[in-house]
Amino acid sequence: MSLVVVGSVAYDGVETPHGRVERMLGGAATYISLAASYFTKTRLVGIVGDDFAAEDTELLAGRGIDLEGLERTAGKTFFWAGKYTDDMNDRVTLTTDLNVFADFNPKLPASYRDQPYLMLGNIQPGLQRSVRAQMKNPRLAGGDTMNLWIDIAREELLATIREWDFLLINDGEARMLSGESNLRKAAGKILGMGPHTLVIKRGEYGAMLFRGDSYFVVPGYLLEDVFDPTGAGDCFAGGFIGYLAEQGFDLSANHIGRGDLSRAVIYGSVMGSFCCEKFGVERFRSLTRAEIDARFEEFRAFTSF
Amino acid sequence: MSLVVVGSVAYDGVETPHGRVERMLGGAATYISLAASYFTKTRLVGIVGDDFAAEDTELLAGRGIDLEGLERTAGKTFFWAGKYTDDMNDRVTLTTDLNVFADFNPKLPASYRDQPYLMLGNIQPGLQRSVRAQMKNPRLAGGDTMNLWIDIAREELLATIREWDFLLINDGEARMLSGESNLRKAAGKILGMGPHTLVIKRGEYGAMLFRGDSYFVVPGYLLEDVFDPTGAGDCFAGGFIGYLAEQGFDLSANHIGRGDLSRAVIYGSVMGSFCCEKFGVERFRSLTRAEIDARFEEFRAFTSF
Secondary structure: OOEEEEOOOEEEEEEEOOEEEEEEEEOHHHHHHHHHOOOOOEEEEEEEOOOOOHHHHHHHHHOOOEOOOEEEOOOOOOEEEEEEOOOOOOEEEEEEEOHHHHHOOOOOOHHHOOOOEEEEOOOOHHHHHHHHHHOOOOOEEEEOOOHHHHHHOHHHHHHHHOOOOEEEEEHHHHHHHHOOOOHHHHHHHHOOOOOOEEEEEOHHHOEEEEEOOEEEEEOOOOOOOOOOOOOHHHHHHHHHHHHHHHHOOOOOOOOOOOOHHHHHHHHHHHHHHHHOOOOOOHHHHOOOHHHHHHHHHHHHHHHOO | OOEEEEOOOEEEEEEEOOEEEEEEEEOHHHHHHHHHOOOOOEEEEEEEOOOOOHHHHHHHHHOOOEOOOEEEOOOOOOEEEEEEOOOOOOEEEEEEEOHHHHHOOOOOOHHHOOOOEEEEOOOOHHHHHHHHHHOOOOOEEEEOOOHHHHHHOHHHHHHHHOOOOEEEEEHHHHHHHHOOOOHHHHHHHHOOOOOOEEEEEOHHHOEEEEEOOEEEEEOOOOOOOOOOOOOHHHHHHHHHHHHHHHHOOOOOOOOOOOOHHHHHHHHHHHHHHHHOOOOOOHHHHOOOHHHHHHHHHHHHHHHOO
């Protein structure tokens, strides 16, 4: 079942203890789409400048991603650069050049509007809301946000997520949005804001899913080397929604499974872990569905008792 | 099967965001023994002063803990006081009065020496080594340590743990002992130091067990209120070794189960979570084995997929 992904497409400059790359393909919508493409037909909505390289278009198209919604305009593509701390748990932004992304005003191609699944990457909440309004009647719509919007556009963000089925944020954002330091209490408050399903990403510590009175928790995969965590949270999102779309899952059905939702969190974790194994999107040049499914089984092996 | 527990017995003064207690029963051996007592006959080796209250002796004895190894001497019992930060992830030590504990030189009663299970709480590594030497031929012996000994008594610590079956430490200590920031690499190095089984406690994030090339990871239990984390790591140890002793498990058998070892980590996690629900040892005044087994099943429910 087809998935629409909306968000940034960018070039990134990244420095980690394992090395440095001056300029490489990045952006939330890029990572989400690449990860989701292993599970379902994916349609990307974003904006790039005339410097966007043919080889990057080919990488996306080569994964079967529909690019009708990728607007090309005069100017430069969004550029972000950052440097990670030695333990990789924090990063400093060195450069943010919005470029053509400053005028991003997503318009969905007609063929996108009746697709059943929608994943909104982190962009200004008003834009996310406008995209949601353009979709006819999705089975499952949700997205990500960030501390900036919780801080400076709280009311607009609340109006936006009120219409979502799921919200997918990290632990710091969950605490900030709810005003609760305890994550179980934070989840309870956030589930009162609209989304009936909440996924909280905890970086190296894994992820949690809350729905009604039920919850599911998975620890993070133990990588021996984290080369570059950039995009890991977005790849989690792509694996999560991609798997649900593949299954044709309808989250409005009033149950949380030991079933599809939990397995979607595992596939999200799997995709996030692969993302960290190489710089940028490099891992997706060779990654196969068989590797993904093998790591899914690894999760089962190291968590079951 | 009977377990010998060695370590501090103390009075603690604790302040958390939920309140403050001036003086209450504490100490590693106290928490380990109380937790283990739900699973197996437990024998405590420690030292207290003549101020040790009858009601505290009664609490321990009431849980069936053998106190022949609890030495009583003139002077005051070890006293520690600390204050937790608002998020409970850190604490500041306000007072450490070793008192009679400064002269602790554990001597095992004759009846303790041929018991099959030994858990060494965090004390000076030379003392731990002396206790290990007093045991005849335990099926399973291991213990805990702390950053202080890794720092100031590294060689003595290495000689001590070389003779252990298992080492049970927190993530910061594992990084410090191994010199590796990545926990999977850290575990590999530590398993080369003697213990064939390593348990790494991660506080609110759960725990990991490493043995050979295999590992098991469990996320932490999501408590709505952490009243007082004091003793949680020791209760984890008590649940872990207590369950293995109850099962009559022999860790020298060359396998890691999806079996007993993983379940021992869950029981450790269960006991650590109960410990945090009230101040000090209060939770153990009412806790039942039925509650413990029910929470074990909760772990299964929120982690299985």
